[in-house]
Amino acid sequence: MNLKNLDRYLNDHLAGSCGALDLLQNLTEREEVASTRSFFEELHGKIKKDQTLLIDVLDELGLKQDHSTKAAAVVTAKVGRLKLMWEGLDAGELGLFEALEMLVLGITGKLLLWAALKEVKDAHPALGKYDFDSLAEAARHQRAGVEEMRIGSACEALAPSMA
Numbered sequence: 001m002n003l004k005n006l007d008r009y010l011n012d013h014l015a016g017s018c019g020a021l022d023l024l025q026n027l028t029e030r031e032e033v034a035s036t037r038s039f040f041e042e043l044h045g046k047i048k049k050d051q052t053l054l055i056d057v058l059d060e061l062g063l064k065q066d067h068s069t070k071a072a073a074v075v076t077a078k079v080g081r082l083k084l085m086w087e088g089l090d091a092g093e094l095g096l097f098e099a100l101e102m103l104v105l106g107i108t109g110k111l112l113l114w115a116a117l118k119e120v121k122d123a124h125p126a127l128g129k130y131d132f133d134s135l136a137e138a139a140r141h142q143r144a145g146v147e148e149m150r151i152g153s154a155c156e157a158l159a160p161s162m163a
Contacts (some may be wrong), residue, residue, distance in 0.1 A: 003061070003063070006061065006063070006064045006120075007058075007061075007064075008066075009065075009113075009148060010054060010057060010061075010063065011058075011063075011065065011066040011069050011107065012069065013054060013110065014055065014058070014065060014066075014072050015069045015072065016109060016110075017047055017050065017051040017106075018051075018070050018105055019076065020047050020103060020106045020107075020129055021047055021048060021051065022104070023045065023046060023102065023103065024044040024047065024060060024103070026089070027040045027089065027096075027099060028040040028041050030089050033091075036149075039145065042092065042111075043103075043142060043145070043146065044083065044136070046121065046142055047122060049108060049111075050135070050138075051114075053130075053135075054113075056142075057117070057126075057127070060126040060127070061124060061126050061127075068117070073096050079101065090162065091154075092156040092157055093157060094157050094158075096157065097150065097153040097156075097157040098152055100146055100149050100150035100153050101150055103146045103150075104143055104146050104147050104150055107139055107146060108143060110139045111136055111140060111143065112137040114132045114139060115132070115136060117132055118132035118133070118136075
């Protein structure tokens with residue numbers, strides 16, 4: 001078994017969570033509609049909880065957080081946000097639609113992470129304490145919520161006459 005690959009894989013997902021949290025923080029701060037702002041805040045909390053769990057997984061496996069990978073992810077997220085801001089993050093603008101699409105992709109990646117860890121848990125006894133089926137179900141629920149917003153945003157951004 002190659003712990004180096006597992007270490008890199010987990011740290012890549014940890015870095016992705018940093019980007020998602022940064023994006024959600026920005027969306028929350030900009031959102032004027034209370035229900036949408038609340039949705040973003042709740043999703044931020046759920047992703048933060050999953051991030052904490054991922055750090056716990058690293059610790060249980062005796063692996064370290066790669067702070068340079070996390071820092072690169074934060075910088076990349078900030079640069080990416082400039083593009084989204086250029087496109088506009090208000091309702092009906094392309095940037096918001098693309099931001100939601102990025103979140104759907106990220107949450108899909110998290111779902112795949114939990115599935116992969118479930119498959120290799122027998123090779124890593126420390127993973128036995130985690131309920132990857134429940135984590136995957138929670139990720140599917142998160143993705144469905146964001147996907148619903150993304151589809152609504154697509155109608156507003158890409159076909160305004162349909163909104």
